[in-house]
Amino acid sequence: MQLQSLSQDQLQSLEVELAAAYQAFQEKKLSLDLTRGKPSSEQLNLSDALDGILAGNYKAEDGTDCRNYGGLDGLPEIKRLGAAILGIGEDEILAGGNASLTLMYQCVYQAYELGFAGPESAWRHEGKIKMACPVPGYDRHFTICEAFGIEMVPVAMTSDGPDMAELEALVKSDPSIKGVWCVPKYSNPTGIIYSDAVVQAIAELPKVAGKGFLVFWDNAYAVHDLIDQPKALANIMNLAKTAGTEHSIVQFCSTSKITHAGAGVAFLGATNGNLATFKNSLCVSTIGPDKVNQLRHARMLPDMATLESHMQKHAAILKPRFDMVLKYLNDDLAGTGLGNWESPEGGYFISFDTLPGLAKSVVKMAAEAGVKLTPAGATYPYGKDPEDRNIRLAPSVPSLAELETAMQIFVLCVKLASVRQRLSA
Structure with a gap:
């Protein structure tokens, strides 16, 4: 979907289609959170052996x-x-x-x-x-x-x-x-x-x-x-x-x-x-x-050998979540010109850049459809992204099923905000 190649009538028709899908998500009254890069409960469970590990030996x-x-x-x-x-x-x-x-x-x-x-x-x-x-x-x-x-x-x-x-x-x-x-x-x-x-x-x-x-x-x-x-x-x-x-x-x-x-x-x-x-x-x-x-x-x-083995267990939990986010970005937005992103091989975040001037709109729309994202601008000093583009996605906490729904909403919001921007140009 290259927006610049669409006529005004085609853009309006696409806006109606996307808006209907967006409203359907709104009606579900979802509550999903991709705001902070926290370990999931599954990851925290990996270290529960800390409790009682000293067995009374404090030396x-x-x-x-x-x-x-x-x-x-x-x-x-x-x-x-x-x-x-x-x-x-x-x-x-x-x-x-x-x-x-x-x-x-x-x-x-x-x-x-x-x-x-x-x-x-x-x-x-x-x-x-x-x-x-x-x-x-x-x-x-x-x-x-x-x-x-x-x-x-x-x-x-x-x-x-x-x-x-x-x-x-x-x-x-x-x-x-x-x-x-x-x-x-x-x-x-x-x-x-x-x-x-x-x-x-x-x-x-x-x-x-x-x-x-x-x-x-x-x-x-x-x-x-x-x-x-x-x-x-x-x-x-x-x-x-x-x-x-x-x-x-x-x-x-x-x-x-x-x-x-x-x-x-x-x-x-x-x-x-x-x-x-x-x-x-x-x-x-x-x-x-x-x-x-x-x-x-x-x-x-x-x-370090023990630590590396432990971190492989974290990766087994985290990687499917990263893969889920990247799948939706690649399948729905690659080649459209509607955004840019990296495909990280570690860490806790995926950074997404919308078209200039749309990050705040996308974050607001996502929230109104039940998906909380890190505030637009948070990744810049004083909370001011001069191009209003960057959105930080944190996929670690939601379950895979929740993350899939959240990403369906996210890419929909990116598309809808982009189409509306093009229509108003």
Whole structure:
């Protein structure tokens, strides 16, 4: 269906046909939700062995009684797992509570208010501060920036990662840009993996940026593959050490979408010096993380081989859902010119671009037919998608039957909104 090839009469006839199908869905009073990238109950069930796994043995491998205070940077055995996920040394990792988002916020606080290289290095001393934000991107990164009054500078995403020519030009010309947010593997929401060349360029970026520049490397989907032989992500810390920029890299990941989402373990990866600085501040607000929970995770996931086997079980649940979404996009919209999308091989999202000016309309129409989607614009700073195109689809929670219905409604809304736009042109 190429709309530009249809006459006005044909468009009107198609609009009537699509509107009737849309009304039929409205009359069903459905309630389906594709808003957040949460694990499904089936996925959460995979980790129910956490409950009772300690069997009364609360001693860590170094003899620590995990029921007690202390251990600010986490247990050695869980740090070993986090270091393996991020590909860094065990002395370059801190294991915290359940949320990597908390660690990200705390790192921005450290950089903004306190500084990583002494009080004089705090960003707040330099007036207006900005952060580069690849778009479409992760809305919670944007929320952190807003909380500190940090101005967000959008950078276009390509199929290889951020547009490095654009990003490099920005940081060279504007020293008030103090950092960049990155979701390098199965990027939220596009699902792409940063190419080796992009990772290399990001490792080099602090050399051309102003002082105090930081790369916030949110590797949330480091092990969340849907296929057996995924493309490898280049190791940012190894490249940064070669470039001499390792002190500008802070990395994050967690078990939130590996075990129990609300009761996992988060990790911060950084140089010894940055970790020491961070811990000097962290000790003011906490005596230590939940080591009992860390020990539960270390017992359940003692090594990467066990973790990889566990993630294959997640993939077996998730992949059919991704396949369902892609089937409807490919079968109903491929070749029509009504939208663009990636076909990710991991992560939690599928990013869809409508024709310019239609994302809000599609989201509104879908909601009125019983399908909740992430608000249009959420994947852009300040919730403002300048072209009103991007919609993030999160297929993990609904059942396959629910997802099939939701996708029938979604593609119908895309078609109907597109036809109505063409008729009003």
